[in-house]
Amino acid sequence: MENWKKEEFDYYETIDVHQKGEELGLSDERMIEMYRTMLKIRFFEEMADKLYALGKVHGTMHLSAGQEGVAVGTGFAVKRSDFMLNHHRGHGHFIASGADLGKMMAEFLGKDTGYCRGRGGSMHIADVTANNLGANGIVGGSLQLAAGVGIAIKHRKTDQLVLTLFGDGAANEGIFHESLNMARIWNLPVLYLCENNQYGMSANVNRVSAKTPFRDRAAAYDIPYILADGNDVLGMYEHTKKAVESIRSGNGPYFIEASTYRYFGHSKSDRNLYRTKDEIEYWKTVKDPIDRMEGLLLKADILTVEAVKQIHEETVQEIDAAVKFAEEAPEPDAKDVMEWVYA
Amino acid sequence: MPEITYREAIRDAMVTEMRRDDTVFLMGEDIGTYGGAFGVSAGMLDEFGPERILETPISELAIVGAATGAAMVGMKPIAELMFMDFILLALEPLMNQAAKARYMFGGKATVPMVIRMAGGSGTGAAAQHSQSLENILMTIPGIKVVAPSNPHDAKGLLISAIRDPNPVCFIEHKLLYKVKGEVPEDEYTIPLGSAEVKREGTDLTVVTSGIMVSKTMRVAEKLAAEGISIEVIDPRTLRPLDTATINASVKKTGKLLVVHEATKIGGWAGEVFAAVSESDAFDYLDAPMRRLAGKDCPIPYNRLLEAAAVPQEADIETEIRAIISNAY
Numbered sequence: 001m002e003n004w005k006k007e008e009f010d011y012y013e014t015i016d017v018h019q020k021g022e023e024l025g026l027s028d029e030r031m032i033e034m035y036r037t038m039l040k041i042r043f044f045e046e047m048a049d050k051l052y053a054l055g056k057v058h059g060t061m062h063l064s065a066g067q068e069g070v071a072v073g074t075g076f077a078v079k080r081s082d083f084m085l086n087h088h089r090g091h092g093h094f095i096a097s098g099a100d101l102g103k104m105m106a107e108f109l110g111k112d113t114g115y116c117r118g119r120g121g122s123m124h125i126a127d128v129t130a131n132n133l134g135a136n137g138i139v140g141g142s143l144q145l146a147a148g149v150g151i152a153i154k155h156r157k158t159d160q161l162v163l164t165l166f167g168d169g170a171a172n173e174g175i176f177h178e179s180l181n182m183a184r185i186w187n188l189p190v191l192y193l194c195e196n197n198q199y200g201m202s203a204n205v206n207r208v209s210a211k212t213p214f215r216d217r218a219a220a221y222d223i224p225y226i227l228a229d230g231n232d233v234l235g236m237y238e239h240t241k242k243a244v245e246s247i248r249s250g251n252g253p254y255f256i257e258a259s260t261y262r263y264f265g266h267s268k269s270d271r272n273l274y275r276t277k278d279e280i281e282y283w284k285t286v287k288d289p290i291d292r293m294e295g296l297l298l299k300a301d302i303l304t305v306e307a308v309k310q311i312h313e314e315t316v317q318e319i320d321a322a323v324k325f326a327e328e329a330p331e332p333d334a335k336d337v338m339e340w341v342y343a
Numbered sequence: 344m345p346e347i348t349y350r351e352a353i354r355d356a357m358v359t360e361m362r363r364d365d366t367v368f369l370m371g372e373d374i375g376t377y378g379g380a381f382g383v384s385a386g387m388l389d390e391f392g393p394e395r396i397l398e399t400p401i402s403e404l405a406i407v408g409a410a411t412g413a414a415m416v417g418m419k420p421i422a423e424l425m426f427m428d429f430i431l432l433a434l435e436p437l438m439n440q441a442a443k444a445r446y447m448f449g450g451k452a453t454v455p456m457v458i459r460m461a462g463g464s465g466t467g468a469a470a471q472h473s474q475s476l477e478n479i480l481m482t483i484p485g486i487k488v489v490a491p492s493n494p495h496d497a498k499g500l501l502i503s504a505i506r507d508p509n510p511v512c513f514i515e516h517k518l519l520y521k522v523k524g525e526v527p528e529d530e531y532t533i534p535l536g537s538a539e540v541k542r543e544g545t546d547l548t549v550v551t552s553g554i555m556v557s558k559t560m561r562v563a564e565k566l567a568a569e570g571i572s573i574e575v576i577d578p579r580t581l582r583p584l585d586t587a588t589i590n591a592s593v594k595k596t597g598k599l600l601v602v603h604e605a606t607k608i609g610g611w612a613g614e615v616f617a618a619v620s621e622s623d624a625f626d627y628l629d630a631p632m633r634r635l636a637g638k639d640c641p642i643p644y645n646r647l648l649e650a651a652a653v654p655q656e657a658d659i660e661t662e663i664r665a666i667i668s669n670a671y
Binding site: 083085114115116117118119120124126127128129133134136137138141143144145146147148149150151152153154155174175178179181182185186339340341342343 | 366368370394397399400402404405408409410411412413414415416417418420435436439440444445446447448449450451452453454455484485487508509
C-alpha cells in the first residue's frame with residue numbers, strides 16, 4: 001500500500017492544471033465550480049448523515065462520500081438535455097446535474113415539497129421533467145431502462161444520450177448483458193458508467209466477479225471501454241467527454257469503468273466488518289477526490305487558501321438553507337396516499 | 344360488418360394506432376419477417392420498417408425494461424412476449440419499475456406501454472407455455488390487466504390500452520387467435536375497467552373471461568332451451584375490475600359462479616367474491632358463491648390431462664346445474 005501511496009502522490013505532482021484545463025476546454029471558473037460541486041455533495045451527505053442520526057431522515061440511505069469525482073467529472077461532461085438513469089447511491093450525480101438541494105433534502109425528510117412529494121425518499125430521487133429519470137432501488141434498475149431511452153432518442157433523431165449509472169454489483173446482474181447487447185445491436189446512444197466502488201454491499205468486486213476490471217465484458221459486446229480513476233475529477237471529465245463525443249458522432253454505446261471508493265458503509269446498517277480501517281484510511285488520505293482537486297487548484301494559484309475557506313463557508317450556508325427549507329416544509333397529507341398509482 | 348379473426352383484430356388495432364401516432368412502436372421476438380410466433384404482426388414490417396417493428400434478441404427482461412424506459416420518455420411501446428409464461432423473466436421491470444415509476448417519483452412520470460402476451464392452455468405446449476398468469480399480474484398496484492374474449496373486444500380494448508397512460512398487460516388467449524367475429528373497420532375504443540353483460544339472464548350470474556366466455560355462452564344457450572336463464576358477464580379488464588356491473592347482476596340473479604382458466608388458489612374469483620361480500624349485493628345471495636378454476640397443478644402435456652386441468656363446457660354445465668338446484 002505504501003508504494004501505491006507514493007505513486008499516487010507522484011502522479012499528482014506531475015499534473016499542471018493550467019495546461020490540463022486548456023486541453024479540456026475548462027476555464028479556471030469551471031474548475032473551481034467542479035471543486036465547489038464536489039464539496040457541496042460531501043457536505044450535503046454529511047448533513048444527511050447527521051439528520052439521520054437525529055432521527056429526522058426515515059428509513060435508510062446510501063451515501064456516496066468519496067465518489068464525488070465520478071459524479072462531478074461525468075456530470076460536467078454531459079448536457080442537461082441528456083437523460084440520466086441513476087443508481088441507489090446517486091445523490092452526488094443529482095447534485096452534479098444541478099438538482100435543487102432544498103427539494104432533495106425535503107425528499108430525504110419525506111416532505112411534500114420534495115422531488116417526489118415524499119413518496120420516494122433518498123433512494124428514488126427523480127426529476128423526470130429535467131431528464132433525471134430517477135435513482136433506482138433495484139441493483140441494475142438503470143440498466144433495465146437504458147436501451148428504451150436510447151430507442152426513444154434514436155427515434156426522435158436528437159443528439160441526446162442516456163447516462164446510465166450503475167455499480168460494480170450491477171455488473172453481475174443478468175440485465176447487464178441483455179442491456180449491453182441491445183445497445184450494441186441497435187447502436188444506441190447509451191453511456192454506461194460503472195461506478196466501481198469495490199464493494200457490492202459487503203462483497204468485494206474481485207471476489208464476486210469472474211474477471212476484473214470489466215474490460216472484457218465491454219469487449220464481449222464490442223463496446224469501447226475506458227478504465228478511469230474515479231477519484232480524479234479532471235480525468236473523469238476527460239474520459240466522459242471522449243465517450244460523449246463518440247456517442248454523439250453516432251458510434252453507439254460506450255463503457256466507462258470508474259474506480260472509486262465509498263467512505264460510509266453500504267447503508268445505515270453497515271458496521272464495516274468486511275474491510276479494514278487501513279483500507280478506508282488509504283482512500284481518504286491518499287485518493288480523496290476533493291483534497292486532490294483542492295491541492296491542484298492551490299498549487300496552480302487558481303484558488304487561494306482564503307478562497308477555499310470562503311467556498312467552504314458558502315457551501316455550508318447553502319446546505320443549511322436546504323435543511324431549513326426541508327424542515328419548514330409541510331408533510332404530505334395522509335389522505336393523498338392513493339394519488340398517482342395510476343395516471 | 345366484416346368478419347375477421349382475433350389475431351387480425353389485434354393487428355388492426357396496432358396498425359391503426361401506429362398510423363395515427365408516430366410514437367407507437369412494436370417490439371418483440373420474431374415479430375418481423377416471421378410475423379410473430381402466432382402471426383399477429385404478419386405484414387407489419389413491410390408497412391412500418393424495422394425501427395418501428397423492432398425485432399429483439401431473446402431477452403425478455405430487457406424487452407420489458409426497454410419498453411418501460413422508452414415509455415418514461417414519451418414513446419408508446421407495445422412489447423410482444425411470445426408466451427405469457429415468459430413474463431416471469433420480466434416481472435422485475437414490470438412490477439418494480441413500470442408499475443411504480445409514477446407513484447415513486449411523485450406523480451411526474453408516466454409509463455404508457457402495453458405488454459401483449461399469449462396465454463392459456465389447449466395447444467399441447469405443456470407446463471411452461473400454457474399458463475394463465477393473470478392472478479399474479481393483477482396484484483400489483485399501477486398495472487392494468489386486460490383480457491379480451493373475442494375479436495371485437497380485442498380491437499377496441501387494445502386501442503384503449505395503447506392510448507392509456509399506464510402500463511397495461513394485454514392477455515391474448517392462444518385458442519382465440521383463429522376465432523372470427525364481426526369487427527368494425529373504423530377505429531373505436533372500449534374503455535378499460537368496463538365489463539360487458541354478454542348475455543342477460545335471471546337465474547344465475549356467471550363472471551368469466553378469455554376463452555371461458557365462449558365456453559360459458561354455449562352452455563348458457565343449451566340451458567336456455569330448458570328454461571334456465573343465465574347471465575354472463577365478461578369483465579374484459581381484470582384490473583381495474585368493474586365490480587359495479589357484477590354486483591348489479593348478483594342483485595338480480597342471487598347466484599354467482601366465477602369461471603377462470605387461471606389456477607384456483609389466489610385466483611381472481613376470490614376478488615369477485617370479496618367485492619360481492621363487501622357490497623349490499625351479498626344480501627341478495629340465495630346460494631353460496633362458487634368458482635370453477637384451473638386446477639392447482641402445472642398444465643400437463645397429454646391431451647386428456649391437459650383438458651382435465653382447466654374448466655371445460657361439461658364442467659361449467661354441471662356446476663351451473665348444481666347451483667341452480669341448490670345442491671350447495
